[in-house]
Amino acid sequence: MKKQQYDAVIVGAGHNGLVAACYLQRAGLKVLVLEKNPHIGGATTSISRYENFTYSNCSYVYSLFRQEIARELELYKFGLQVIPYEGGAQIIKNADGSYDSMGTYWHGDANRREVERFNKRDATAMERLDRDIVRQCKFIKPLLMRTPPDPTSFKPRDLMELLYLGQRFYGIGKQRMHETLRFYTMSVADYLNEYLENDALKSYLAGGATVGTALGVYSPGTAYVLLHHAMGDIDGTVGAWGFPRGGMGSVSKALNDSFIASGGTVRVDAGVSDFIVEKGKVKGVKLESGESLSANLVVSGMDVRRTFNAIDPNELPKWVIERAKHFRFRGSSGKINIALDSLPSFKGIPANSPCMTGDIHISQSMDELELAYDDWKAGKWSQKPYLDILIPSLIDPTMVPEGKHWMSVFVQYCPYKLAEGEWNETRKQAFGQHIVDRIARYSPDFKDKILHMEIRTPKDIENETGMSEGNIFQGELTMDQLIFNRPIPGYAQYRSPIAGLYMCGSSNHPGGGVMGAPGANAAREVLLDLGKGK
Amino acid sequence: MTNVNNQRPLYERPILETAFYPSYKHLIQNDQYEEWGGYTTLASFASEGQEYFSVRNACGVYDICPMLKYRISGSDAERFLNRLMTRNIKKMLPDRVVYCVWCDDNGHLIEDGTLFKFSETEFRLCCAEHQIEWLLDSAIGYDVDIEDVSTDIAALAAQGPVSCSVLKKMGFSGVDNLKPFQLAVFSQLGFDVMISRTGFTGDLGYELWVNSSDAAALWEALFEAGKSRGIRMIGSTALDMLRIEAGLIMVDVEFMSCFHTVRHLREKNPFELGLHWLVDFNKGPFIGRQALLKAKQNKPQRQLVGLDIDWNKQADSALIYDSKDCSRQIGEITSALWSPVLKQNIALAFLDAPFYEGNKSMWAEVYLHRECLWERKVFECRVTPKPFYSPERKSLTPPEDL
Structure with missing residues (x-):
């Protein structure tokens, strides 16, 4: 040696x-x-898999990275630049078969008025939901950069740390203590049901709580994952997400x-x-x-x-x-990166809407999301999966040749172990094709624009990154x-x-x-x- | 006249124009736009000083369309509102308005606003922040209909010593008989105008409420009648000066609604804001009653008071100390004003107990920006009763014919 x-x-x-x-x-x-x-x-x-296109191959958005680390390690001096994205859209299929979308906006009143189109009460309830999620984030955030105490240890440091945790917990007041204890054990569906009525809006929010977790929206414990979407920030804007320039x-x-x-x-x-x-x-x-x-x-x-x-x-x-x-670990997520010849259009989203620059979602209801989970349990990729669709090239044009775009599609659920047998190239392509077909239902011109696809099943994620069963967390x-x-x-x-x-x-x-x-x-x-x- | 910008899609133009905006657009001289509740409003039209004095001297008009308006009706309307509000709503007579606050179950203040009673079964709540979720959820079990009519109704506040004369000139005969907080409907213009003797300026004044489709006609008639009487549109800067002189609190300035507070203990109860008189424990159950009963047992740790500050420099955002060396902070100023009508340096401030009572001496630490240099000054100040300014004409019925 x-x-x-x-x-x-x-x-x-x-x-x-x-x-x-x-x-x-x-x-x-x-x-x-x-x-x-x-x-x-x-x-x-960010590895190029096709000509002059750069993908964010696995993780694809930035928010949670601790500011203090970035500052201490001088990442901004070493070229890191993070651009917040604004907007986002939930495509909505109307009862008569026509399409609409519920957009999210940087402007609070615009955002409220947009939700009001679908549900007046929810537009205001959203504010209370945001408040309560930010409250939970405020409670947990200082713990992120601390070593957890061992509750069975009598070492002074563990005792001090437990005391710190206890003081923080008691410091939030009785009512919020009750709320916090419930929050940590609830399902995201039950949690959102206490605030909102509109199913599409709920599914837009709930889908994110199942990311990287082989649990359904009705599974207890999923509400907590909401925090992983809200506790980050970009330049002090809590809950904001951004794209690092260059992926x-x-x-x-x-x-x-x-x-x-x-x-x-x-x-x-x-x-x-x-x-x-x-x-x-x-x-x-x-x-x-x-x-x-x-x-x-x-x-x-x-x-x-x-x-x-x-x-x-x-x-x-x-x-x-x-x-x-x-x-x-239970790998449950897939990822597809797609090089596009030009910008696709989506049913219900106006062509020049800034909502396109954010996350696009097509799941229509909580039940649809739960059924997506049922497919995973049966060892199949979801027939109607939760898709987190982003087109980062709308914000960062340096990742693609001029006029072209790339699309990042996060897929929940895709099993690590398929019921029909081991993952192989044929099954992987079939999975990719299924997702393309799903998106094409909401974007008729999408298929014709595809130049290249990088399909990643949990097996691929495991093989490349080493993360067991391809679990992203x-x-x-x-x-x-x-x-x-x-x-x-x-x-x-x-x-x-x-x-x-x-x-x-x-x-x-x-x-x-x-x-x-x-x-x-x-x-x-x-x-x-x-x-x-x- | 139409609101052209309101026709554009939300993602191109997130901010709306009020029903009166096309009418007064031509009066905007200095483009001091300010967004309020998702609407284009003005901090000032031309001169905030002139706008301020129009209310204390003649008639100033403020566009209150962005206020939220909720129609609350049904056989349980009164019972529902009595349980929602800390005030006794059952004592209200028809055609009256009351100032009221409402709290959550913890006794934390949600908002303040004005409640209009048309009959036992028909009310309107007017406030600055969206409440529909709270109203609907509080109405479970009550036979009551709640409807957001904010965009259906347009409203102007016409305030100042000649406001009554201007309204009479418009043909609203009998308007001078309205007592403070009384309302009546007038139809002399060919459409219904509900006029309430209310306002946010501490002066004689009225608020005029019409269907949004009648907004332009109302504005034209008002300004035609008032043009020889010094009528002016006023912006929010002047309004803020006026309401500070009147000692009136403002949401997000003196208190933050518990709908939005994230930090623990930032919520306020009515006692801390000095609104004891709005809480009636004898009226039966209401939301937050138990918590407020408990809170009432002890004196508030902090309370909002009026301050009179030495010298003439406005003490915006100043911290208050118990001594001139500024070693122990005992409070902070929420709103400050050099009062042009009182020639007095006034402020609303939160002070710790026991400083909000009695006449203890205290000092305000003020930072002054003078010719690109910051100077720190410490001024002595003292608690002084609110309202700072309360002219007799405010409550005189009928008002002086000017």
Whole structure:
């Protein structure tokens, strides 16, 4: 085995791995990042798959990334530019077969008047819903960049942290405590039903709460996922989403450049097959090529299952192996990136409406969304899936040749395991074709404009990014897998049973989304253990 | 006249024009547009000083179309409203208007507004923020119809010492018999004009309510009658000056509706705003009663008061301290004005207990921007009764014939 050249080895150049790497390198450590793919970024990539088109291949919008991380790591100096998008539309099929759309607008009164066209009461109720969701976000936001306390521990730090949590909770007042406790256990459908009447409006909001989660809109616990859509911000506008100029790959590129500029090293085509562990201590990593690298400090950006699968079971407690095995991934999302010859039109959306620059949705009702989930349970892709359709080139023209466009289509649900058999090229194409047909029902000129498609099933996502079962969050975001339960009770502080082996992926608190918080939190814990902590 | 911009699709033109906008468009001199409730309104038409004085001196007209108007009718209308409002609505006589507030179950203020009673079964609520969801949800179990008639009804406020004379000149004979907070319907113009002796200026004044289709005709008749009496359109800057002098509170300035507060404890109850007189615990159940009963047991920790500040510089957004060295903050100013009619530096301010009572001395920390340099000043101030300005003509019936 090679003599130790690096103080720390980070496994995986996803955004969290890079965030952790940046912090450790800036703290004075000599850091090496190992990436199995020929490119960095993990699920935060912009790789051209067709001529001069750039896609955001996996993750496709930016909001949750912690501002403090971006500032501390100088990502804006390294080229990251985020442009908020405004608008969005829910296509509505009228009873008489004609089409309309309910747009969302930057202007509060315009937005209200638009909803009023469909339901006067809901137009005002939306304001109360927004208020209550922002209240929940305000409660949880400060926790994102903190290490969760272990509720069974009597260590001063855990007790202090529990006290902090408790004080925050009691600080919100009786009524909001009741509301919060209900919120965390409710289904998104039940939650929205308490506010809204219009089914299309509810489905527009509810669909987002099932993203990356193999649960339906009526499944308890899904209301919480609403927060993952609302707790981010762009330039202080809470709940706003944006496009990084050049695609999501610009985030990992800025992280990479920041890391390199501070003296770090990245090796691509260097997948890790094993963590080398001796007597409970990490000693290095073994690459797929057979090469071994020595290191007393290793940070795994891989999800919890893959991390523990790469350790000799002799070195791990049995229950930890089992917990890692049973951590719920359950791939349920697909992604299709489409190069378009020109801008398609949508039924019910006026051609020059700014609503086109935002997210377009075609699901008509909560029941339709629940049925979409039923298909997943049966091992099929949804006949009428929840689709989050965006045309980022309307805002960022640099991603496509002039006059052309690209469309990002997020699909919920698409199973990791098909009932009819393993995923293969034929089934993958059939899945892609099904989605194209679905969109074409609402966009008659869409099919003729398709130049290229990148179809990604959960299997593809797993194969490329390594995320188990292709779960986009490195594990579902439900209460049993959050905070001190994420990823494993007792190991929710970015440490593992192996001394010197840490975890920084989204399997850890606070979970998935391009947030960077797990990476930053893990780096903080590493530095604390090294006596360099703040 | 038509509102051309209102015909454009929402995504091209999110802001609407009021029913009167085409009538007074030609009077807009300095393009001080201001959006209010999704409508194009004016901060001032020409000169805010002149507009202010038109109300204290002659007749100023303010477009109140963006206000929300809800028709509340049905056999349970009164019972429903009595449970909604903190005031005793059963005491209201027909053809009367009351100022009222309503709260949520926590006793937190939702909004303030005016309630018009036409009969036991027919009311109209007028306020600044959208309430339809709250009204409908509160009406569960009541035989009551609630309808948002905001765009069906257009309204102007005509305020000032000669306002009554102008209305009489328009042919509304008997309008001078209207007592404060009384209303009547007049049809001399060939269409119904509901006139209420109400306003937001603390002066003699009336509000005129018509079907939106009659808006242009009403405006023409009003300005024709008033043109020799100094009538003017006024913008929101002048109105704000007037309402501060009258000691009237404004939503999103003195309080934020609990519909919008995100931070815990930012909500206000009526007592904190000094609106004790609007809460009637003897009338039977109403929304927020229990919470307010509890709140009433203790003095409010903070309360809104009027302040009189030394010197002549308007103390906008100033923080209030208990000593001149500004070491302990005891409150803050929500609205401030150099009052042109009183020649006094006044403000509405929230003060901590016990400073809102008695005549304790306190200091306002004011930042003045003078020729591109910020200067910090500390002025002594003291609690003073509201309203700051309350002319006799405000309540005189019939008003002086000017």
